[in-house]
Every structure is written in C-alpha cells, then in structure tokens.
Amino acid sequence: MPELPEVETIRQQLEALVSGAGILGGTVYLPKVIRQPSPEVFADLISNRKILSVTRRGKYLLFGLSGGYTLVIHLRMTGQLICEKEGAPPPRHTHLILHLERDRRLRFTDLRQFGRVWLLPASDTRSQAGMEKLGPEPLSPEFTETYFATRLKNSRRSLKPLLLDQQVVAGIGNIYADEALHHAGLHPNRRADGLNSREAKALYRAVKEVLREGVSHRGTSIRNYLDAEGRAGRHQDFLKVHNRAGRPCPRCGSTIEKIKCGGRGTCFCPSCQPNAR
DNA sequence: AGTCAAACCTGGGCGC
DNA sequence: TGCGCCCAGGTTTGAC
Known part of the structure; x- marks a missing residue:
C-alpha cells in the first residue's frame, strides 16, 4: 500500500509533529522487524536521542537523529506509522513503539509483518538498508x-x-x-x-x-x-x-x-x- | 537481461 | 456457520 504518495504524506505529517522531539525509549514487540542492530541494542541505542529531521527516499522513511544516527523505516505492504498520545494499549499487530517527550508515541503497526526497521550510523545509511540501488526521485529535478x-x-x-x-x-x-x-x-x-x-x-x-x-x-x-x-x-x-x-x-x-x-x-x-x- | 515463482505473513472475500 | 481457496498495494532471492 504505501507507495511514494503515502510515504510522503506520512513524512510531511511527522516532520510537523515529531521533528525536534526527544525519544525517551523504545519498546520492541516483534524483534524480527528490527533488521539492524539487534533488538536489544536497538532499544538501548535509540533512547535519549532527538529527532532532527524526517526525510524520504523512494518508499523509505528516514529519521535523522542526534548523535549521528538514522532511523530507517520501510512500511512494505501493510505497515502503519502513527503518532498519537501515550496511554491506550497498542492495537493488534503493533511491533514497535517509540516513546516521545510530551506524552506522545510513534507506533509501528503491520498486519503482514513485512515492514522493516533499521537504526544505522548516518554515514552508512544508504548502503545498509538497500537504498543504494534506488533510481531517481520522480518528483525531483534529477528525474529528467x-x-x-x-x-x-x-x-x-x-x-x-x-x-x-x-x-x-x-x-x-x-x-x-x-x-x-x-x-x-x-x-x-x-x-x-x-x-x-x-x-x-x-x-x-x-x-x-x-x-x-x-x-x-x-x-x-x-x-x-x-x-x-x-x-x-x-x-x-x-x-x-x-x-x-x-x-x-x-x-x-x-x-x-x-x-x-x-x-x-x-x-x-x-x-x-x-x-x- | 528478462521472467517466473517462491518466500516472507495475516486477513478478507468468495464459492460451496 | 465453516472450510478451502484465492487474493492483496513490496521486496528479495534463486532458478532458468
């Protein structure tokens, strides 16, 4: 489902909603969605970083984090990424929650479990998540x-x-x-x-x-x-x-x-x- | 280089 | 109501 227009919509909304927000910690419910690093290291490594930017490459969402890391999320077929208030029990098929400042959370829910998450040093973000082979962005000047x-x-x-x-x-x-x-x-x-x-x-x-x-x-x-x-x-x-x-x-x-x-x-x-x- | 199928998963819709 | 089958917007891998 999420193709460029859907991912771009999410990007625009999250840029307004969460850029500048601090990540208090992460809860991993389905370890296999975390491709890198190990789920334990992921939860540790993501804590206490600040979201500096929200960008997109193809169908990938990229969160620039403080300390030189990038959080990469691909929603594949049925993934959802929703910013909401903390509190309610997470719905079925929720695989990851990032707890944010000001009583909010970023929830990754994916019925078919195809979606993938990476937390990578910014320097090798492009090569690690499989983005190096992507063609040009169709709405950018490089797509001539x-x-x-x-x-x-x-x-x-x-x-x-x-x-x-x-x-x-x-x-x-x-x-x-x-x-x-x-x-x-x-x-x-x-x-x-x-x-x-x-x-x-x-x-x-x-x-x-x-x-x-x-x-x-x-x-x-x-x-x-x-x-x-x-x-x-x-x-x-x-x-x-x-x-x-x-x-x-x-x-x-x-x-x-x-x-x-x-x-x-x-x-x-x-x-x-x-x-x- | 291309095509094809299978794999990863769950759930909805259909026919019987 | 229930069962079996097919389908689903993505990507990767391996065989031919």
Missing part, C-alpha cells in the same frame, strides 16, 4: 525526461514491470503504475523500447502527475493504509483504473479489465490503452 526516455529505449521489458522497478525510478508501486499507464494511454504490456518519443513523454508526465495527485489527496486507502494521524487518505476516490475492474472507465466508459502483468494484478482500460500489437 531524457533520463527516463533513455531507460525506456534501453529496455525490452513491458511497461508495467519497468515502472515498478525501483532502480529505474524510486517510489512507484502497483496503484500508481496502473494509474500512470492509463493517464498516458499506454497498455501495460507494451514493450518499453517500442514507445515513440511522444508516448515516452506522455508516460514521463503521467508518472509525475499521478504521484502529485496522490500526495495532494494524502494517499490512497484501499485496504490498510492510514496516514501518520491515523486517518485514511482520499485518493481511492480519484483512481481511474486501479481497483476498478468491471467498472466503467471515467474517460471513455469502456469496462475496465484486470490482467496479470509481471506477476502483478493490473487494471487498465482496453480502449484508452490499446495494445499496439
């Missing part, structure tokens, strides 16, 4: 039309798996890949190197557009996603194709289809997104 066109031209893969490849561009997941392809009018099975320059440009613009829209609606809540204040996002009400199989395309009225593409469920409009072959 030329770069994207080159990646398309040099790949024989289908468009859908290419968009999901975090090494090509960081932060796109299944929801926004489907939406970007519909926005650009391209079939998910089209071969990347088969696009003409007009189509490549349309896809480049579509990627940026659908991600911006997702952020502006505070993310998409289809199943589990909640923002850092525990609220659902609104973008599910604005999706054109994703999760809408069998319903009419908002653009042309044709019935949206669902296929398997690159092993992933993929929704598209057969008339807005014709297969070129």
Whole structure:
C-alpha cells in the first residue's frame, strides 16, 4: 500500500509533529522487524536521542537523529506509522513503539509483518538498508525526461514491470503504475523500447502527475493504509483504473479489465490503452 | 537481461 | 456457520 504518495504524506505529517522531539525509549514487540542492530541494542541505542529531521527516499522513511544516527523505516505492504498520545494499549499487530517527550508515541503497526526497521550510523545509511540501488526521485529535478526516455529505449521489458522497478525510478508501486499507464494511454504490456518519443513523454508526465495527485489527496486507502494521524487518505476516490475492474472507465466508459502483468494484478482500460500489437 | 515463482505473513472475500 | 481457496498495494532471492 504505501507507495511514494503515502510515504510522503506520512513524512510531511511527522516532520510537523515529531521533528525536534526527544525519544525517551523504545519498546520492541516483534524483534524480527528490527533488521539492524539487534533488538536489544536497538532499544538501548535509540533512547535519549532527538529527532532532527524526517526525510524520504523512494518508499523509505528516514529519521535523522542526534548523535549521528538514522532511523530507517520501510512500511512494505501493510505497515502503519502513527503518532498519537501515550496511554491506550497498542492495537493488534503493533511491533514497535517509540516513546516521545510530551506524552506522545510513534507506533509501528503491520498486519503482514513485512515492514522493516533499521537504526544505522548516518554515514552508512544508504548502503545498509538497500537504498543504494534506488533510481531517481520522480518528483525531483534529477528525474529528467531524457533520463527516463533513455531507460525506456534501453529496455525490452513491458511497461508495467519497468515502472515498478525501483532502480529505474524510486517510489512507484502497483496503484500508481496502473494509474500512470492509463493517464498516458499506454497498455501495460507494451514493450518499453517500442514507445515513440511522444508516448515516452506522455508516460514521463503521467508518472509525475499521478504521484502529485496522490500526495495532494494524502494517499490512497484501499485496504490498510492510514496516514501518520491515523486517518485514511482520499485518493481511492480519484483512481481511474486501479481497483476498478468491471467498472466503467471515467474517460471513455469502456469496462475496465484486470490482467496479470509481471506477476502483478493490473487494471487498465482496453480502449484508452490499446495494445499496439 | 528478462521472467517466473517462491518466500516472507495475516486477513478478507468468495464459492460451496 | 465453516472450510478451502484465492487474493492483496513490496521486496528479495534463486532458478532458468
């Protein structure tokens, strides 16, 4: 669930809510979510540090801490990171709580237990958590039309798996890949190197557009996603194709289809997104 | 380089 | 009501 727009929403909220806050300590309920260091060392090492910054890289959240450490959190499919008052017993599937100053806590809850947490020296943050291979940030100036066109031209893969490849561009997941392809009018099975320059440009613009829209609606809540204040996002009400199989395309009225593409469920409009072959 | 499946997990929805 | 099956927004790994 949490793709770039969802993680960015959480980042923005937490930046306002917890930057500057001191961490009193941590409670680990499910040790395996802590990838580094060991859970015991983690709880010890995180105590009495101050949160200096909250940033994002792809789908990773990064908390810059005092003393030269970075807390890295990846929510994977069903992770939630919620800032709330201390007191209530933590809900089911809560795996980590960071106790903050002023009677607040940061709660990591994850039904499927896929989410991961690292506490790393800032100097080797990028290499340790698997972030070194990430492609450019799609909403930053480093993601240029030329770069994207080159990646398309040099790949024989289908468009859908290419968009999901975090090494090509960081932060796109299944929801926004489907939406970007519909926005650009391209079939998910089209071969990347088969696009003409007009189509490549349309896809480049579509990627940026659908991600911006997702952020502006505070993310998409289809199943589990909640923002850092525990609220659902609104973008599910604005999706054109994703999760809408069998319903009419908002653009042309044709019935949206669902296929398997690159092993992933993929929704598209057969008339807005014709297969070129 | 690419594709595919499996693995990591729990829960919801469906058909029977 | 209950059981079995399939599905789910991410990522990694290993086989071909």
